Amino acid sequence: MLQKYDGRRVFTRGIAVKRSIWSFVLAGLLLVPPIDVASAQSSDPRTSKPVATRDMSFRVRAKAALILNMQSGEVLYRKNPMARLSVASITKLMTAVTLMNMNPDLSKRIQISRQDVYRANWTQLKYRERVGVNDLLYAALISSDNVAARVLARVSGLSNKEFVERMNQTAASLGLLNSRFTEPTGLDAGNVSTAVDCAALLWTALQNDVLSEVLTTKEFTYSTNRRVHNIKTTNRLLRGDQPDADLWESVGSKTGYIRKAGYCLVMRARSQSGDDVIAVVLGGISSRTRFADMRRLLNWSLHNIGQQEHIGG
Numbered sequence: 001m002l003q004k005y006d007g008r009r010v011f012t013r014g015i016a017v018k019r020s021i022w023s024f025v026l027a028g029l030l031l032v033p034p035i036d037v038a039s040a041q042s043s044d045p046r047t048s049k050p051v052a053t054r055d056m057s058f059r060v061r062a063k064a065a066l067i068l069n070m071q072s073g074e075v076l077y078r079k080n081p082m083a084r085l086s087v088a089s090i091t092k093l094m095t096a097v098t099l100m101n102m103n104p105d106l107s108k109r110i111q112i113s114r115q116d117v118y119r120a121n122w123t124q125l126k127y128r129e130r131v132g133v134n135d136l137l138y139a140a141l142i143s144s145d146n147v148a149a150r151v152l153a154r155v156s157g158l159s160n161k162e163f164v165e166r167m168n169q170t171a172a173s174l175g176l177l178n179s180r181f182t183e184p185t186g187l188d189a190g191n192v193s194t195a196v197d198c199a200a201l202l203w204t205a206l207q208n209d210v211l212s213e214v215l216t217t218k219e220f221t222y223s224t225n226r227r228v229h230n231i232k233t234t235n236r237l238l239r240g241d242q243p244d245a246d247l248w249e250s251v252g253s254k255t256g257y258i259r260k261a262g263y264c265l266v267m268r269a270r271s272q273s274g275d276d277v278i279a280v281v282l283g284g285i286s287s288r289t290r291f292a293d294m295r296r297l298l299n300w301s302l303h304n305i306g307q308q309e310h311i312g313g
Contacts, residue, residue, distance in 0.1 A: 058296050063262065063283025065293065066195035067301045070203075070268075070276040076301045081195045084178055085282045088256030088264050089144045090193065091186035093201050094179075096137060098167045099152050100208050106134040108155070116150045121187055123147035124229055134210075135222035135229075141214050143231035144255060146185040153184040160184075171197075174204055189260035195280040198266045202278060206252045206268060215252035235265065236291050244295065247271060248302050255290075263290035271302045 064080040075081075109130045117127050125131065125139065125147040133155055139148035153163040160183070167181045176197040182190035193201070205211045218238050221230045233239065234255040248269040256264035263284030270276045279297050284290030 058300075060281075060293050060297065061285055061289045062281040062293050064195045064280070065282070065297065066199055066278075066280045067297055068199055068278045069301075069305060070278060076277065076305070077297060078195075082178065083282075084192045084194055086189040086258065086261035087186065087191055087193045087198060087282060088258045088261040089186035090198055090201070090254050090256040090264055090266055091181055091184065091191040092140050092144065092149050093205050093254050093266075094167050094171060094181055095149050095152055095184040096141060096211055096214075097201070097205050097208070098163070098170045099156055100211060101170060102156055104133055104155050106132070106137075106210070108133050110136070110151055110155060112147060112151065113154075116147050116154070120146040120150070120185075124231065125151075125224075126226065129224040129226050131224050132222070135224075137210070137214050138217065138220045138222065139229070139231060141211070141254060142217055142220055142233050144234050145231075146187060149185040171201075174200060176200055186256055186261075187258060189258060195282055198264075198280045198282065199278045202252060202254065202266045202268060212252060215254065216250065235267070236287075237267075237295060244299060248298055251276075257287070263287050265290050265294050267294060267298070269298050269302065271305075275302055275305045277301050277305070 060077075060079055062079070064083050064085060066078050066081045067076040068074070069076055109132050112125050112127055112129045112131065114127055117123065117125070123145050124143065125145060131139070131148070131151065133152070136148045136152050136155070139145040140152055153160060156163050156166070158166060164181055164183060167184070171179045171181065176193065179193040179197045179201075180190070182188045202215075205215060218233045219231070221228060223229070233253075235250070235253045237244075238250055238253070248271050251268045251270050253265065253267035261283065263286060264282045265284070266278070266280045268276070268278045277298065279294060279301070281290055281293045281297070284293060
């Protein structure tokens with residue numbers, strides 16, 4: 001029988017993650033009216049009063065989007081934040097969080113099986129390669145390797161069905177009640193979540209020291225018994241010379257794409273002044289527009305956090 005989690009919290013490598021932190025976000029979403037992107041004002045979810053801000057002179061093209069101020073809990077922007085959508089490889093965040101809750105031996109080396117590589121769609125790993133568990137985390141979360149995600153589920157010692165059940169137990173324990181997972185890679189369109197839940201999932205993953213290190217890595221090299229692998233992040237906003245480096249830096253992100261999900265991205269960014277946001281884009285119509293939406297949302301929100309002056313209290 002699978003272990004039943006305490007409904008109030010789960011432990012990620014010894015760090016208690018309380019789901020109540022997201023209650024103020026949900027309450028705020030009920031108070032904040034949909035934001036008119038042509039307007040020069042947004043809303044304070046604590047008072048439902050307008051907040052002075054610079055014009056948001058662009059349109060978010062994704063199906064759903066969200067920006068949260070992590071210091072205040074303010075919802076800075078929302079578009080269909082509670083819509084249940086397929087989230088593709090963002091699923092791998094839940095795979096990693098679920099496994100890390102089980103305290104795996106990160107130094108253990110696992111051999112890739114035929115079942116692992118069957119219809120994997122995207123992978124650099126080959127049948128009979130032996131890979132360290134720590135390296136599998138990097139492969140799954142940086143380059144979004146599907147074989148790596150499958151092997152991580154197998155590392156748990158559970159059957160695939162049992163591991164998926166554990167993923168859903170973990171989601172429920174975290175209060176991600178609008179999320180449902182069907183397998184560990186994100187290839188199945190039945191892996192669904194919301195922008196709010198995706199933000200909470202990334203926040204949870206970043207509470208773990210190991211996952212936080214992985215999710216902020218742009219490039220990584222590891223060796224198997226057969227060859228050396230060099231992998232790079234799938235987040236193009238982090239590649240090369242970042243044009244927004246003077247405004248913000250990423251402190252964790254995950255991309256996702258399958259045809260039925262569209263292009264997805266969840267990202268935490270911090271400005272040089274210490275302002276901290278999590279932004280989510282789900283259901284983007286192309287890879288280019290996904291990154292364009294995210295870049296504009298981050299630039300807009302981090303520019304305005306320090307400039308906002310509450311009107312009438």
